[in-house]
Amino acid sequence: MSKILVTGGTGYIGSHTVVELFNAGYTPVIVDNLSNSNIQILDQIEKIIGIKPEFHEFDLCDESKTKAFILNNPDISGIIHFAASKAVGESVADPLKYYYNNFFSLINLLNGYRETPINFVFSSSCTVYGEPDTLPVTEFAPVKKATSPYGNTKQIAEEILQETASAYGNYNIIALRYFNPVGAHATALLGELPNGVPQNLLPFITQTAIGKREKLTVFGNDYDTPDGSCIRDYIHVVDLAKAHVAAIKLLEKGNPNGNYDVFNIGTGQGNSVIEAITAFEKASGQKLNYEFGPRRDGDVIKVYGDVTKSAKELNWKAELGIDEMMASSWKWEKYLKENPIG
Structure with missing residues (x-):
């Protein structure tokens, strides 16, 4: 199969x-500078x-x-591009880091790949929608002014990709606008492994539950939500991973929508931060x-996606619910306690 x-x-x-x-029969080749990951993950994958x-x-x-x-790897037929800085709060504090790393x-x-046919799947984000006017947000919703430099890098990157696909005939590109990845692999051998202070909600939850952190803020x-906390479309990371495989398959057979396309990747429903905490407590028994703290710069109040297009055209939909997301996250945190990485 393809590399x-x-x-x-x-x-x-x-x-x-x-x-x-x-698992789908492809041969993956990894490039990473390990700036936000650990070399031991290769052993976990093995x-x-x-x-x-x-x-x-x-x-x-x-x-x-x-x-x-x-030049040394001419047999690569597709790219899935994740490598980027990705934390909203950090991007507000250090925007130049984000513009440099994510664009270059x-x-x-x-x-x-200017002279080589290539299938390209881009890791984009629901942040391109900013604060959406209507929910659930569809792929046809206007891309609004980003609420953070991180979100702006995703907006501009999508523009770069669309214009590149239009100008040159060798690129076939899909941008996956995904929502909030959480959870871990069913084996508990892979999960979110933040370097230093986590930038996402779930590691804060699990690290607080395991005793690494005194409390969660x-x-x-x-906010204008039922319980006052932000609402997000949480998606299990394994479902999200499978969406990238589906995107590669669509590009290989030829996307009828042309050589540039976008898809929402989420569950299609929103949960508040408090609902996520409650779901974790139920799944873990912890x-x-x-405590509540002040609002965070760059945070959107509520966003969740319409995933109709992904189901119909990408032949993909999320299969794992919030209970599986929370249970697998807790299983991973307990694994790390017994088997430290890094």
Whole structure:
């Protein structure tokens, strides 16, 4: 089967996607600079699929190394591009880091394939919708001014990809706008592994429950939502990984919508932060120590996606619910306590 380059393949979503690519018969090849991941994840992947995937450590922002890799790997037929900085709050504090890392890595990849037919799946985000006017938000909703530099990098990256696909005939591109990935692999051998202070909700929840953190802070309890906390469309990371495989398959057979397309990847329903906490307490049997704090810059109040297009055209839909998301996250946190990584 085809060789698929997975950039950021030792990261949270990337590692799960490597597993699902292998399960679908593909040969995944990983490029990662390990800036937000750990080399031991390769061993974890090997425990699941039985082989250690091919791995190359370098930064895709390095143009010469990126070009050399592409020249030395002419049999790669598809790319799934995860490698990027991804935390909303950090992007507000350090926007230049985000503009540099997220654009140079993308442009270097695209430039490297200027003369070669390539299938390209881009890791985008529901942040491109900003604060949506109506919910659930569809792919046809207007892309509004981003609420954070991170969201802006995703908006501009999509513009770069669309214009690149239009100008050159060799790129076939799908951007997956996904919502809030959570959960872990059923084996508890893979999960979210933040370096330092987590940037997402679930690691804060599980680390608080396991005793790594004294308490969890919920940012804002005065939003215009039923319980005052933000609402998100949480999606299990394994479902999300399978969506990338579905996107590669669609590009291989030829997307009838042309050589650039976008899909929402979510469950189609929203849960508040408080609902997520309640679901975790139920799934784990642990009572969480949490408090409310001030609102966080860049946070959207509520967003969840219409996933009709993904079901019909991508032939994909989420299968795992919030109970599985929370139970698997807790199982992973307990695994890490007994088997530290990093």
